[in-house]
Amino acid sequence: MTTPHILPNAMLGILGGGQLGRMFTMAARAMGYRVTVLDPDPDSPAGGLADVHICSKYDDPGALQMLVDTCAAVTTEFENVPAESMRFLQARMRVTPSAECVAIAQDRIKEKRYISGAGLGVAPFLVIEKEADLAQTMTEHLPGILKVARMGYDGKGQIRVKTPEEVRAAWAQMGSKPCVLEKMLNLKTEISVIVTRTSSAEITTFPVAENQHEAGILDISIVPARVPAPIADQARGMALKLAQAMDYVGVLAVECFVLDDDTLLINEIAPRPHNSGHYTIDACLTSQFEQQVRTMCALPPGDTALLKPVAMVNLLGDIWRDDEPAWDKLLSLPNVKLHLYGKREARIGRKMGHFDVLADDVDAALAQAIELKQMLSQAD
Template sequence: MKHILPNAMLGILGGGQLGRMFTMAARAMGYRVTVLDPDADSPAGGLADVHIRAAYDERAALDRLAETCAAVTTEFENVPADSLGYLAQRVRVSPSAESVSIAQDRIAEKRYISGAGLQVAPFLAIEGAGDLDRNLEGHLPGILKLARLGYDGKGQVRVKTAEEAKAAFAELGGKSCVLERQLNLKAEISVIIARSSPTEVACFPVAENQHESGILDVSIVPARVTPAVAAHAQEMALKLAQAMDYIGVLAVEFFVPDDDDLVINEIAPRPHNSGHYTLDACAASQFEQQVRTLCGLPPADTRLLSPVVMVNLLGDIWRDDEPAWDKLLSQPNVKLHLYGKKTARIGRKMGHFNVLADDAETALSQALELKQMLHA
């Protein structure tokens, strides 16, 4: 693949915080960036060289991207896959429309992962109310999840009985879902890989993730799992990327059951919230990797330079005024990242901070103390 070098214009569909951090990485490396996002106040749009304010499927906007950009990527998987396919006829696109379409539908995603010889939690595709009339015993208690457009715990309902599953299906609007058996877990972990070609692949250290109300709260790196579990997770992520012939940055989330028999939960064809620790704790960030893989360059060094804990900052801590940032910024080992969003809402990701320390437990203790102070 021909290298795309600095001074070239790169395009990205989506102007949220992931697009913002991509833009910052690209510009630091000498590239120019065009953001396509309909929001006039998008966090990435204000930093980009060009902000095209249009819908993601508007052909005139896509034509402008294809004419002015050397390559195009995306910051989220719910961008229309057809738009990526349309662009790919004229310009380099990473990840591919096919990869994104797999991640857009939980049914397709789980079937694809299983077809690649990798384990997922036992599940049933629920595409109509009649699918809940079968014997559900092997999938209960479980979680009924919308097949499309669910994220951060939205569109998910825990169910214990067939009756509850039917009520939940109606509550979710009778849309296609998966019923996934609930597992007893020791931990949830994630792996982020960068793949420029079958022979140019790099894997970041494994993160251990803790959630609140379905939203990622804390990521701990290195993950507190055995070296064998961490290595197996990386191997599974690499095998899946190979099966997909994936080019770009790919996040793979795993469940760690009591017996350590890893199960893939879901994938994200982009940088991931659980990879924000790489901004401060690794030799290269996941966003630099997104730039490099898009431009046909080999992935950069993924070494962990310091144990780290990442804490999400949600809109919940914004009250009458700004949070007490001095509590964070007075700590020399804490790195604050704010996303430039103008309006704070409960549950909205507004930023994050990374705590660097000599070991993960020390970083976690300090991170949780700082989080509590911000919420006080």
């Protein structure tokens, strides 16, 4: 049975009012939809742009019922929304992605087991949920990284370990919470694929991004990724296979490791638009946020053609000092697009915005992006 299209002027709801919710709101309103944001922060970046901002907790029954009563569909900007809230909404209205898909991405243990169960490669891992699990043989997984199963992101909740003793100490340091011990591998690079799926017949991917990190936080995304075409094709194929296996509806980010021998492994997934897909706003025919609107409204994905090579640079709170950074240096350049997220307080490591550099070839885009990033970092 075909799901009816949800058309402009309908009210769309989103759980979360951060920068992803803000960019979703901008895309939805440009397409003629109205938006309700549920976020407990009165100064949330998306709340100030939305038609309605419900300033309540994500598990507030009254707030959830308000979404049911006023919205045609609901999505989320982050995976750590309370599962019961997702299930409450899903029982009463269209919710994309599904609560079941979000639950997989909320927990590294579930995530890795699901991906490997779908026949896709992941880094060798051990599950450590209780003290008795520390007695298992760890030799083949060391040196490794101990990662907390839930609520870890941008390098948080991760400790590098070399010995079983260090694993025990790291597990205690993380509050003896369920963790995954993941073997450290020799990486050539990391790439990511953004999938958009409305149905098994309506599914597409964006061009593959090559990602560089600093201190566990995405620093630069380079598109098209500078990897051989067969590797990019394989990454897209793996992402599509996973989305089909999950019966996923929405925008799904799939991060992959490219090992020294060109083996591809899936690192993690995000059931939403992703930082590495921000380049799509300026460099593609359709942005990842328009795709998010389209899938929740039961519309087919838009064309993902890359209009120009691009390098996207994250702007962290580190570059804010006594005054605003030198935005005129970016805004005076015709091939540079600046996006600021409207956050009131700049903090070290906090994502405050990004900029895209578009050029005729990817190396030129990257070189200019690095130069501009250094200029902003060094400016007085």
